Amino acid sequence: MTERKQERKKRKKNDSDLSVAKRIRLLLEELGPTFIKMGQLASTRADLFPQHVLTELENLQDNVPSFSYDEAN
Secondary structure, X not given: OOXXXXXXXXXXXXXXXXXXXXXXXXXXHHHOHHHHHHHHHHOOOOOOOOHHHHHHHOHHHHOOOOOOHHHHO
């Protein structure tokens, strides 16, 4: 199992324990680089999202697990 998959399993908690904003961020991370980039863009749009979602999406700016070059292609 890859390191990234192991990290995802560690992060998975009971959905009721996670806020909606955090669940959105985790989903974007799980979907991969393109969706992470979309989340980064969304984190700058205060006119579209509530502050608690923006705060969580800001974590995609610098707190994202690394991935291989092949996965990015």
